Amino acid sequence: MxxxxxxxxxxxxxxxxxxxxxxxxxxxxxxxxxxxxxxxxxxxxxxxxxxxxxxxxxxxxxxxxxxxxxxxxxxxxxxxxxxxxxxxxxxxxxxxxxxxxxxxxxxxxxxxxxxxxxxxxxxxxxxxxxMHNPRTDKMREFLADKERFGELRTIHSIFTFAGGEDFLKNDIRVKPDLDGLGALGDTGWYSIRAILWATDYELPKTVVALRGPVLNEAGVILACGASLHWEDGKVAILHCSFLTHLTMFVTAIGTKGTLHVDDFVIPFNEKEAPYTTSSKSWFNELVTGWEPLPSQNMVFVDLPxxxxxxxxxxxxxxxxxxxxxxxxQTWPTRSRKTQLILDAVKTSIERGFEPVEIAN
Amino acid sequence: MxxxxxxxxxxxxxxxxxxxxxxxxxxxxxxxxxxxxxxxxxxxxxxxxxxxxxxxxxxxxxxxxxxxxxxxxxxxxxxxxxxxxxxxxxxxxxxxxxxxxxxxxxxxxxxxxxxxxxxxxxxxxxxxxxMHNPRTDKMREFLADKERFGELRTIHSIFTFAGGEDFLKNDIRVKPDLDGLGALGDTGWYSIRAILWATDYELPKTVVALRGPVLNEAGVILACGASLHWEDGKVAILHCSFLTHLTMFVTAIGTKGTLHVDDFVIPFNEKEAPYTTSSKSWFNELVTGWEPLPSQNMVFVDLPxxxxxxxxxxxxxxxxxxxxxxxxQTWPTRSRKTQLILDAVKTSIERGFEPVEIAN
Missing domain, CATH: 3.40.50.720 (NAD(P)-binding Rossmann-like Domain)
Known part of the structure; x- marks a missing residue:
């Protein structure tokens, strides 16, 4: 058909x-x-x-x-x-x-x-x-593998780029009346989504913004960070910025394995999507090397x-x-959870970096 | 001679x-x-x-x-x-x-x-x-390069390993009377040093521990994190743990470039030390790829x-x-600064995650 x-x-x-x-x-x-x-x-x-x-x-x-x-x-x-x-x-x-x-x-x-x-x-x-890159499902398989990855404990995600003078003056993403969430709504959205994705969309209990966010004169966020905390002790850290060189990564660490991806939002090349996994790595006998080494994986992408x-x-x-x-309902639920965390980061900044509880 | x-x-x-x-x-x-x-x-x-x-x-x-x-x-x-x-x-x-x-x-x-x-x-x-790996000086050259790296803005460093049951019960690093600083004194030491190294040993103004550190029954830190804040807006984040899979990285982001290294403490292999740099990377015209791609660098190490x-x-x-x-005096000064930050992280945890000012 x-x-x-x-x-x-x-x-x-x-x-x-x-x-x-x-x-x-x-x-x-x-x-x-x-x-x-x-x-x-x-x-x-x-x-x-x-x-x-x-x-x-x-x-x-x-x-x-x-x-x-x-x-x-x-x-x-x-x-x-x-x-x-x-x-x-x-x-x-x-x-x-x-x-x-x-x-x-x-x-x-x-x-x-x-x-x-x-x-x-x-x-x-x-x-x-x-979310729709075939790599994303492959990485998800690794995270779900209790034998290779174990239980998820920590996620770190960063997405930054250097907007440049014109961007910081004129782009809609720095205008309070257009995209008032700034870097948090733009690059931060992706890191928050990556963290939720890694937890299989389990909402954290608490969100705390890191000190020292950078705001422009109109109060739009140009750079900020936050830590997210789950009931079971999982911790995630995110950082987003319009002020530093293009960098995007997700590192998810479990009890038995680690996932790392350096181009999670926009792959280096649309036809090939790399990611690194390691599982049960430890040092060699004299602690002068690793065994086994992390694996470099590549997913070939037919459709961008x-x-x-x-x-x-x-x-x-x-x-x-x-x-x-x-x-x-799957996709809108994910959107809503992402926005909920984004709101909590913003609220925590506004409240002087106090923890914000997430209502589930 | x-x-x-x-x-x-x-x-x-x-x-x-x-x-x-x-x-x-x-x-x-x-x-x-x-x-x-x-x-x-x-x-x-x-x-x-x-x-x-x-x-x-x-x-x-x-x-x-x-x-x-x-x-x-x-x-x-x-x-x-x-x-x-x-x-x-x-x-x-x-x-x-x-x-x-x-x-x-x-x-x-x-x-x-x-x-x-x-x-x-x-x-x-x-x-x-x-600190003495020839790679370290090579990476330092990149960070000092105003043209390729620009001004340092952000550093993220993690060092974790899964200690296992026997380690968590018997290792001296979890005993309050032997190595009472636990993961902070062990893996955290390296991340703090990496952050100071990246800043050319400029002390931060403020250190704030992240919420949710994990302590054992004797009060020894098994996992924790912190953010460090400099007067000029630089931010660093560190995370250390005895509870998750072996992972160690430093990502230092400047206004024009990014440095990333995945095996900074113990290289994967003692004879070859890899690191990744990118400089002035941006997206291609339709934002479907990067130009230029990050560079993989390798330093050959004659002496471990x-x-x-x-x-x-x-x-x-x-x-x-x-x-x-x-x-x-160079080396002991670096040791002292590292210990000073380590103390501040511990103090911030003890004070309920309040910021701790660093006396310079």
């Missing part, structure tokens, strides 16, 4: 929408059918530059795209502050939502979006691409991770459209 | 003394001349098992070794709690001291040792072997790092013995 092809519309011509347009083109069950901008010219130029097919529709307003009955799903790359307005409107038009991260300025906003999705029976998924994301989202949408399935 | 050969004695037959005995044998300017244990039989067996030459002297008490006029320098691998007693006795006998880490149970103890060294004009150096350590210590001792030089 041929797979149902889902017709996508995009509202807003953000930079990130270029990459997702390509992904919609690449995913076998997705079709780029429309793009909307606040100007028709901008939308037309975007469609042309991003290889939309000749029959793709060009809209000069988001509302007109949402009224198009041929569109099944809408990709929303708008600034975070606009999510709480536009995502519910998309849902009310019975269109499924692929929503950029962070999903809202706080979990309260995201709950409004979730309510709208539930009321209208539409699927929602956030745009965390690396963002196209895997579109394919998975379109599969869920197709299942609703054709089979009358209920919207999947 | 042939290099002066320094005659070493060892007091105590700890496991680590086996490795250092080999290093004394390998270093061109060092000679294993005597070993002392509380039993002559144990000392004799140690000398035999560790390839001491036939003329090496065997002593049934530490005092008798210290009275031997042929011994220039003494390696002290005794449990930490005994350092403050024995190291000053070694100094009073005008013998130079290679002292295992941590150098004391607190900086006050180490200051007593330093006073004794100064009063007697003897050299002291701690046993942090990785612990033998490099002995060679450097013996060189300093030789310079005092032959040329009447003053004892070097």
């Amino acid at each position: 041929a797979e149902t092809v889902i017709h996508f519309g995009i509202i807003g011509c953000a930079e990130i929408a270029r990459k997702v347009s390509r992904a919609i083109n690449l995913a076998p069950n997705a079709h780029p059918s429309a793009v909307a901008s606040r100007s028709v010219e901008k939308a037309a130029a975007f469609a042309k530059a991003n290889n939309f097919p000749p029959d793709a529709k060009i809209y000069g307003s988001y509302e007109s795209l949402l009224d198009d009955p041929d569109i099944d799903a809408v990709y929303v790359p708008l600034p975070t502050s606009l999510h709480v307005k536009w995502a519910p409107l998309v849902a009310q038009k019975k269109k499924h939502i692929l929503l950029e991260k962070p999903v809202g300025l706080n979990v309260g906003e995201f709950d409004k979006i979730l309510d709208a999705c539930e009321a209208n029976g539409v699927q929602i998924m956030d745009g965390t691409m690396w 991770q963002e196209a895997c994301m579109v394919r998975e989202f379109a599969r869920l949408v197709g299942n609703i459209k054709v089979n009358g399935a209920k919207p999947d | 042939a290099e002066t050969v320094i005659h070493f004695g060892i007091i105590g037959c700890a496991e680590i003394a086996r490795k250092v005995s080999r290093a004394i044998n390998l270093a061109p300017n060092a000679h294993p001349s005597a070993v002392a244990s509380r039993s002559v039989e144990k000392a004799a067996a140690f000398a035999k098992a560790n390839n001491f030459p036939p003329d090496a002297k065997i002593y049934g008490s530490y005092e008798s070794l210290l009275d031997d006029p042929d011994i220039d320098a003494v390696y002290v691998p005794l449990p930490t709690s005994l350092h403050v007693k024995w190291a000053p006795l070694v100094a009073q006998k005008k013998k130079h001291i290679l002292l295992e880490k941590p150098v004391g149970l607190n900086v006050g103890e180490f200051d007593k040792i330093l006073d004794a060294c100064e009063a007697n004009g003897v050299q002291i150096m701690d046993g942090t072997m990785w 790092q612990e033998a490099c350590m002995v060679r450097e210590f013996a060189r300093l001792v030789g310079n005092i013995k032959v040329n009447g030089a003053k004892p070097d």
